[in-house]
Amino acid sequence: MGVVIAGTGKALPELKIENEYLSRLVDTDSQWIIDRTGIETRHIATNETALDLAVKAAQEAMGGMDKDSIELVLVATVSPDMLVPSMGALVKRTLGLKNAIAYDINAACSGFIYGIWNAEALMKIHGIKRALVIGVERLSRITNWEDRGTCILFGDGAGCAVLELSDSKTGIISSFVKNYDDVTDCLIVDIQYPKTPFSDDGPKDPYINMNGSQVFRFAVGAIGEAMDSVLQKAGIKADDVQYYVPHQANMRIIQSAAQRMKQPVDKFQVNIKTTGNVSAASIPMALSDLMKSGKVHSGDKIMLVGFGGGLSAGAILFEAL
Ligand SMILES: CC(C)(COP(=O)(O)OP(=O)(O)OC[C@H]1O[C@@H](n2cnc3c(N)ncnc32)[C@H](O)[C@@H]1OP(=O)(O)O)[C@@H](O)C(=O)NCCC(=O)NCCS
Incomplete structure (x- = not known):
């Protein structure tokens, strides 16, 4: 029995912030950022909540799949909209995933990897046929916009993978x-x-x-x-x-x-x-x-x-x- 990646999706907030803009907030310059990190722009959430981004990424990843077939939702994040309910529970409620168990994972930037690792094991042990693993962040709300050592690095967004249990495919x-x-x-x-x-x-x-x-x-x-x-x-x-x-x-x-x-x-x-x-x-x-x-x-x-x-x-x- 294998666990395959059957769909993927992502969502980004509308606002794009160029390096140039950051050089007005802190003592830095665009070329330094490009040379030392490779970053030129990042998306920053203004009106979009983490839930908005997570839901959009999940919808794209699910495509036309039957909502009732989703039995597990794991959301990896360090910047949830709230602690309770979990982002997983909010995604489940918003998308109407009535058959899903849903909760969050915090493994910082490794969170999506830990999410897939958890989902694969749970799917095999419990016979869960379809799961969403989501990574979502609104890091802009925990970024110190006066610290040039960190504020040049981070952005906001969400990504999602649909995992499926398969009798015939290897997958992971x-x-x-x-x-x-x-x-x-x-x-x-x-x-x-x-x-x-x-x-x-x-x-x-x-x-x-x-x-x-x-x-x-x-x-x-x-x-x-x-x-x-x-x-x-x-x-x-x-x-x-x-x-x-x-x-x-x-x-x-x-x-x-x-x-x-x-x-x-x-x-x-x-x-x-x-x-x-x-x-x-x-x-x-x-x-x-x-x-x-x-x-x-x-x-x-x-x-x-x-x-x-x-x-x-x-x-x-x-x-x-
Ligand atoms: C943050 C990072 C880009 C800094 O690059 P670096 O080459 O390591 O630079 P350093 O921190 O050694 O600093 C070198 C100099 O650049 C300066 N500097 C730091 N940020 C700067 C900025 N935005 N603009 C201009 N100069 C900057 C430092 O003050 C230092 O100056 P000094 O030599 O006069 O003291 C780099 O260390 C990095 O990407 N680290 C990994 C971070 C990461 O992956 N975090 C997430 C984990 S999931």
């Missing part, structure tokens, strides 16, 4: 997830809870706080370990993979992954130039672009690979339908 070949303790708090987002009669946590910084060069070094190592691991489990070589869909955090991280695997960088799906880093939504948005590009043939092997806060990393190797 191998998977890998791993946590590494963030002992120095190199990537954190704190929570500002209100004061109560019983506790007062004091002021907290609710923005993304990151030591960029430390995260960069972690990413290069972790992405390599994840890629090696899924190849080894599958008993295949990097050359046997037709397309790689990496987390879109920095073009230099993507290039270093390509170098490490001795693969041409054009086998890597890249959309960071126009989206920036959209955390859990980065991989499913790039996957949707790849699947709709017309380049992918049935049986092609595709690798999803990501890393993020936690610290966390993972990869999924699958065969295209």
Whole structure:
């Protein structure tokens, strides 16, 4: 029995913000951002909620599928509209997915990989025939727009994959997830809870706080370990993979992954130039672009690979339908 990726979709907010605009907010310049990250523009939500984006991506991924056939909704996010109900529960309610179990996963930028890893296992154990795995972020609301080390990197958006249980197709070949303790708090987002009669946590910084060069070094190592691991489990070589869909955090991280695997960088799906880093939504948005590009043939092997806060990393190797 296999779990196949049967549909993909994505959604972006309307507003596009160029690097040039950011150089009016902080001491930076567009060429520095392009050279150090590969990012030129990003989409920023104004009126769109995370739910709007998640629902739009899910609708595109589902196409004409019967809503009643969706039995599981997993939403990976670090910037939900609210804590309760979960984004999963909100998507279920909004789309009228009456037969779905729905909840959220927080594995930061690795969230979509963790979501697929969870969904595959649950589908096989419980005989769940069809699931949605969504990555959605409105990172702009937890971005410190006065910090030039982070505000140049992030954007908003959503991506979705429909997973199906199959008797005859291979689908997911191998998977890998791993946590590494963030002992120095190199990537954190704190929570500002209100004061109560019983506790007062004091002021907290609710923005993304990151030591960029430390995260960069972690990413290069972790992405390599994840890629090696899924190849080894599958008993295949990097050359046997037709397309790689990496987390879109920095073009230099993507290039270093390509170098490490001795693969041409054009086998890597890249959309960071126009989206920036959209955390859990980065991989499913790039996957949707790849699947709709017309380049992918049935049986092609595709690798999803990501890393993020936690610290966390993972990869999924699958065969295209
Ligand atoms: C953030 C990042 C782009 C910074 O690039 P970098 O080459 O590592 O740059 P450094 O942090 O070493 O800083 C180098 C210099 O550039 C400066 N700098 C930082 N941001 C800048 C900006 N937006 N514009 C201009 N200069 C900037 C720094 O202040 C530093 O100056 P100094 O040498 O005078 O102190 C890079 O570290 C990165 O992408 N890290 C990974 C982040 C990531 O993936 N996060 C998400 C994980 S899922």
